[in-house]
Amino acid sequence: MMPLPPGRGAARGDTVELPEADTGPGAAADRPRHAAARHLADAVLSDDPRRRIRLTQWLTSVLVYLGSAAVLWVGSRQGWVYAASFIAWSGFLVVAQLAVYVALRSGWSERLNDPALTAAQIVLGVVAVEWGYVICGPARSVTLLPLLLIFTFGAFSLSWRRILWLTVFALTSLIAVAAALHATRPGTGTWSLDNAELRIDLTNVMMILILLPAISLVAARLSSLRSRLRSQRTRLTAALAEVQRLATHDELTALANRRHMQERLTQEQSRFQRLGHPFSIALIDLDHFKFVNDRHGHGGGDEVLRKFARGASAALRAGDVIARWGGEEFLLLLPDTQAPEAQESVERLLAEIRVLPLEDGVPLTFSAGVTEHRPGETVTETVARADRAMYAAKQAGRNRALRQ
Missing domain, CATH: 3.30.70.270 (Reverse transcriptase/Diguanylate cyclase domain)
Structure with missing residues (x-):
């Protein structure tokens, strides 16, 4: 325990307990590094609280994309993903994510009804997943797993109606991709259930048809609860303000009481x-x-x-x-x-x-x-x-x- 100088957070005579890290021999050297880290975080993620939350969510999705890219890179080394296809897929994501980052970091997206660009990022994720499904050959089933994660982000800011439309888009586009994949596959018996590739795609599509609506329903439910809580919080704030006004003001004249x-x-x-x-x-x-x-x-x-x-x-x-x-x-x-x-x-x-x-x-x-x-x-x-x-x-x- 040691006293703080007057005017530095404590009145004269008050004592506060300081963290040991601040009094250690390396404290003076750590402070510039901490300040530099804060400045870097503010430069990348902004110091605006709302914008920072949106950019943090964007960064989370980027980490998922990086992990997925690592898996596809391994696949390209093993030969079940064409290197040219992997480069095109990666280039598309880099350009798209940079565009999203610039829109969020600059504040341009804040003029829209969806300032976090959640719907746009979900569409981007669906396109990335289904593109990966096309280029991954025999390992394509695993590329559908991120699709289930993508829709959980909608619960944070999207209405249940928009989540519904995005779900319909994801399901119909996946069916179209699977159909196009078989339509372009050479050989006879492409549409026969004796075809192992067709059986894999049918199994994948049916599982997504079951799981994705269920996850979207949960996301929509969470979105509805979030909207209800926000409405209740708004009403509670207004009620508290009215109680405060009634406690301090005369009802007849509206003057202070x-x-x-x-x-x-x-x-x-x-x-x-x-x-x-x-x-x-x-x-x-x-x-x-x-x-x-x-x-x-x-x-x-x-x-x-x-x-x-x-x-x-x-x-x-x-x-x-x-x-x-x-x-x-x-x-x-x-x-x-x-x-x-x-x-x-x-x-x-x-x-x-x-x-x-x-x-x-x-x-x-x-x-x-x-x-x-x-x-x-x-x-x-x-x-x-x-x-x-x-x-x-x-x-x-x-x-x-x-x-x-």
Whole structure:
């Protein structure tokens, strides 16, 4: 255990346990190598998280192709794969995979509905497998095994409909390839079941007809579950956001509620104590609100509260916060503001509110008490002083802001 210097991840006096690798004799030499490896990984796979995931999946498929190419190379050395056919197959895959890499790494694919190019890569894989089936002679059965792996990638991003169409494409193209292979094979009895080559192809096609739809069904099921989970996550995020909004905002006026304002006041007090930044508050009470309720009912009173909230939100500075404190009372927090400037802001707000039209033409006004937080006092004491100033404004005739 050893202390970290202040500002390097721990407060003064805190201790953290450092990994032994960082304190060993080779740590200084390892760090540049690790940094170089990170830079290389970022250069090849991108530092964008989503793009990096797509490129990592692409790299996985490339490793499978490399393994398959190694098997075919051995076959070419053994004579059951023509060297020219192997070179053409390899050249096709190199060009195709480079094109996919450039599209993913550059971000060009992100303008498409399938930014990972999953469907295109599955089609590419089907073509590669079936081409390998044609050129592998007696060992062609093993070339169909990667076809089962290819469709598992569809579960990550494709809809079940697209997986279905890709499955139909793979099956029909495999049947066509097998038929073309026998149509071009010389000799009589090519289409007879006595032909061993035909029996091998029929067995292969029937096994793929059984296994590939089953794997595609699993992939489609996983894709459906993934879509459902994504939809549920979206709804849950929206629900949590709504719960957070309801917990911190007044439902009628959409302003911050009393609980949220108390938290903000505590934060400002802590900021005042640590940094010395001043802040002021104003307690606002709408004038003659009981008369509004008596004349227009509670519905009319609610509309007046909403109208005041909209007008105040539009008139205040970006950093100011106004909350419904209770009933027709509102509390205004003005960070980094001293009392004289705060009173000017409240008087400007009063001027803006006076011009809001009401149904009976009576101007909307309020009485406000303005005060600045003082050293050594609590937030409750500051609010109480603003409350006294607000009542003084009421007794002085309303429609004004007084400072204490």
